Amino acid sequence: MTIKGKVVKVIASRFFVTADNGKMYVCFARKKLKNFGIILTGDYVEIVKEAGEFVIEKVLPRRNSLIRPYVANVDAALIVIASVPEPDFLLVDKVIVNCIKEDIEPVLVINKEDLSDVDVSAYEKFLTVFKVSALTGAGIDGIKEYVKGKTVCLAGQSAVGKSSIINALLGVSLLKTDNISEKSGRGKHTTRVTELIDAGDYYIMDTCGFSLLDPIDIHPHELRLYYEDFLPYAVNCRYNSCTHTVEPECAVRNEVRKNIDEGRYIRYKALFDELDEIRRKKYE
Ligand SMILES: Nc1nc2c(ncn2[C@@H]2O[C@H](COP(=O)(O)OP(=O)(O)OP(=O)(O)O)[C@@H](O)[C@H]2O)c(=O)[nH]1
Ligand SMILES: [Mg+2]
Ligand SMILES: [Zn+2]
Structure with missing residues (x-):
């Protein structure tokens, strides 16, 4: 009998798979699937029981896969910012571009939000935005519904x-959190694991710092296609x-400070130059 499930954690050569029947299976992989990267956290797999052991027999086609963290089949990314630490919107814009590229x-x-608000009017035009406080719980239900x-x-x-x-x-303190001063003192992130949490009707992965940021492999001339607010x-x-x-006679430049946010445009040009520079170095 074949069981279908989703890989939520990989430790050494053991794969932790949550199945449609709600059970968690600790599995080995068929030899041909053993090479690194063939089975990732997030993969949908088929497992069979063989000689008392559960074995992953097949990996179903992926929607996408990321490198940092190693995870497959991500539907959405929650890009989190707050009034403290001060938001770096260039990072936010890079993550948005990467997400669109990876079909996330x-x-x-x-x-x-219990401390103070952040002006995100530039993003509200083309993105889903949630304003929340993890501390008071305000707005958290909106995310719960979305995920x-x-x-x-x-x-x-x-x-x-x-x-x-x-x-x-989740309504429980499952993950370790840390305050800012302790973090900067140690210069380390609090979160380090790659694990999908099975929350019942959704899966969620905690990541450290900024993931989804690594090399944007986009030709600078194509960057414009990833700016939904410019299109x-x-x-x-x-x-x-x-x-x-x-x-x-550029209509986009003409709209800056009218219908296009100036900050978004300035950061677009910065990212354009950055991608141009990367490309030039590559072909020098
Ligand atoms: N006032 C306030 N503080 C919060 C809120 N959410 C988190 N904090 C505090 O912010 C600090 C950092 O929270 P974490 O959840 O550890 O942050 P993180 O993004 O997971 O950090 P890394 O794992 O290092 O990437 C902790 O001291 C939290 O208590 C909030 O809604 N309001
Ligand atoms: Mg964390
Ligand atoms: Zn133009």
Whole structure:
């Protein structure tokens, strides 16, 4: 009999699989599936019982896979920011681009609303935004509703409250959290594991610091396609291939400070230059 399930944790050569029947199986893998990367946390697999042991026989096709952390089949990423530590919106924009590229829905979560608000009006136009407090529980139900049926991971600077949000979602202090001063004192992240938490009607993965940030492998001239807030105006640029940087009669540049947020545009150009630089070095 074949059992279908999802890999939630990998330790050495053992795979922890939660099955549709609600049980957790500790499995080995068939020899041909043993190489690193063939089975990842997040993979949907088929297992069979053989000589008293559970063996992964097949890995089902993936929607996507990430490198840091190693996880497959991510539906959405909760990008967490807060008033403290001060948000780095260039990081946020990079994560959004990476998410779109990997077919992961980016969602913005503003945590620590009990302290003070963060202005995210530039993002509300094209992203789902949740304003919450992991401390008081305010707004957490909105996230709970959103994540139903999905596999989600979190991204965000250290100390924004990613682990605290998961604890608030689960209603138990499952994950270790730490205050900012202790963190900077040690210069270390509190969270280090790669494990999917089976929350019943969704899966969630805690990550340390900023994941989903690694090398954006995008040609600078294609970056424009990842800016959903620019797209409605880009159709009016003089050139079809307008990068919105130096071209004449650029409708996007013309909308800056009108319908396009200036910060988003300035960071777009910074990221464009960064990608251009990476490319130039590659072909020098
Ligand atoms: N005031 C307030 N503090 C919060 C809130 N959420 C988290 N904190 C505090 O912020 C600090 C950092 O929280 P963590 O959950 O450890 O942050 P993290 O994003 O998981 O950090 P890393 O694991 O290092 O990436 C802790 O001291 C939390 O108690 C909130 O909603 N309001
Ligand atoms: Mg954490
Ligand atoms: Zn343009």
